[in-house]
Amino acid sequence: MAIDKTQRRLELLAAARNVFARKGYHDAKVDDIVAEASVSKGTFYLYFPDKRSIFEALADELAQQLQQAILRVDLAGNVAEQVRQNIRSVLGAFLADPTLTTIFFSYAAGLDPDFVQKVRAVEHTLLAILEEALRDGQNLGIVGQGDPGILAVFTLGGMKSLLLDACQKAPLSQEERERIVEEVFRILDHGYLRIDRQPAP
Amino acid sequence: MAIDKTQRRLELLAAARNVFARKGYHDAKVDDIVAEASVSKGTFYLYFPDKRSIFEALADELAQQLQQAILRVDLAGNVAEQVRQNIRSVLGAFLADPTLTTIFFSYAAGLDPDFVQKVRAVEHTLLAILEEALRDGQNLGIVGQGDPGILAVFTLGGMKSLLLDACQKAPLSQEERERIVEEVFRILDHGYLRIDRQPAP
Amino acid sequence: MAIDKTQRRLELLAAARNVFARKGYHDAKVDDIVAEASVSKGTFYLYFPDKRSIFEALADELAQQLQQAILRVDLAGNVAEQVRQNIRSVLGAFLADPTLTTIFFSYAAGLDPDFVQKVRAVEHTLLAILEEALRDGQNLGIVGQGDPGILAVFTLGGMKSLLLDACQKAPLSQEERERIVEEVFRILDHGYLRIDRQPAP
Amino acid sequence: MAIDKTQRRLELLAAARNVFARKGYHDAKVDDIVAEASVSKGTFYLYFPDKRSIFEALADELAQQLQQAILRVDLAGNVAEQVRQNIRSVLGAFLADPTLTTIFFSYAAGLDPDFVQKVRAVEHTLLAILEEALRDGQNLGIVGQGDPGILAVFTLGGMKSLLLDACQKAPLSQEERERIVEEVFRILDHGYLRIDRQPAP
DNA sequence: GATGAATGAGTGTTCATTCAT
């Protein structure tokens, strides 16, 4: 026994991820997690104060990866491609951990309020980043008029749904992933309705 | 005692809605609901076989209102306005019951599988309606190219998030609501990025 | 409504018998009984003060039939045949209501003590009758030596088991029933071991 | 805390036996058992998955002791004494645990079907052993003619009743016990009716 | 007499958390 402390923590985290994946948060019992990690129950509480906090640790991980995934757009470069790259990165960050993504985005309310708060916090960070980017974009003229808050919420929501949808299916191929990136980009860039470009009947 | 059976059912439904709103699904105990409704526990089980089913009844209500909210677009009329009207209706259907909306769209996975199924079923119905409309639109030339499945998921996801966001805030004024309708319409119609309409640097 | 009071009581009794047959005492709910009798729950309590008492009423019925079934042996007649007739009658009284017999003899302990008492009381009555008969028989020289109490308990117990066994099976034919009568008579009359009638090895 | 696991199990078993004795199966609450054992409710479920299974464990114990109590009759020895010894052993096995015996033989129907099954299973084992022995005996000429099935059921039933009767009373003295053994043996060997050995009047 | 909606005390079971070893 007595392996490295960090190592043990990582093992528990990994076990929790698996169990959450299989059973969802509520149905995942601490017993399941320690069984998966092959440690005793006491050990669990040596590393995490309670069940929620191991989920939070997992969530924080995801949040961090997300923040790193988004790059500031540099007007000096190919803007469209940078935007595409950001879409691609965000998609990738989530798809790297479908389980966590699913749980994460699926629980938003109706749970322990503290827990919900955690999920919200991460979302708000993302939202804030996107909103600021949109505001910048408006100043630079690469984003059209509109309430940046609404635009950000809508965009993130759309991507979330796409993600959730994708996570439910078998792992996406490279092409499928790229198609999604392209579609999202197109929606953001031109929308898809062509109403007023048609002669009124 | 012995008031009208339908009335009592409605009271329980209303009580449940309130309690779910205050505490979320898991934290809402049957005891809370019956206390809110001022009936005994036995009475609850006279009207609903278990806790889940009272939630499902609430969900079904919402689903029904949603389906009624969406109208088929008639090309002979003002298409843009009809689309706006659909956006407006869907928004309205949800905003009429912020609590339920929140709970409903917040739970998607990680809960009792049977329960999740319910929520999914409603979403899929909505999605199917939208996807079909988009496909029709493409044939009629009022919807641009793109995978209708992806477009539908993205659009619904965007609206969901907007909704969830709105539900968290104080009740929306008429103007705020209309602004959201307009913004969504604009995104769908033109997107918001203006990248390739700018001269490349 | 408002049919004859005795009639209603009988209907409830019949319904209870059926339900007890199908489900056993504990699993038979008052709701089941009133459903079977097509009356309301309130009506049940109009005729019986509680669930146990309807069972007791059924039990009393059985006890009465039993007592009537046993005839005093008249030494002036064919004694063997009279004993056989008594065996036959007791067997018949029980087999007339296999359900009640089963429940009745199956519950003896482990239930509400009051309830058990009822069952015991009936058994004791039977036992007392038999014991007295055996005592008489000993005086008359038609019953061999032995503790009449033990003989009575053993004999009744044996018949009870035979009965219970028979009740579990399909209804007995006339011949099967007669065979049991004959076997029991033979056991009581001669036993079945032939040990000391064999030359010791 | 944290005493030996087997020890704790035994304590719970003992506590359950007492409580079942005092209150019967249905009236014995898990709360009663854990109070008797001075452990928490959680501990109970650590050792037994549910209430029924602790009863089954008790029943299995009894069944095992019974099977060990019955010895195959060896014709080369004193057959009568061997039969007496078997009667004595079976009696002893039950009387060693009057409580359990009472509950065990008193419940036969009307309870949870699964539960009943357990009790029946044990009885059937006993019956099968006895029936086979009788069949052997008939071939060897030490058991008279008659349906071995009926003989077995009757014999076991008689003993059961004697047992139940004895269990209700104060603990039997050695002499009382031996008297029962002798009486049962005599019944089986010669019966107790002396009808046709008397001149008809 | 009859009804059936309402009651609420009661019960088996779960599981996150603790702590003596």
Place this chain on the structure above:
DNA sequence: AATGAATGAACACTCATTCAT
């Protein structure tokens, strides 16, 4: 550091009984 036996508060659900109509 690690264990795992022990805890006990919590909860969904049941059902015999009551009583206003």
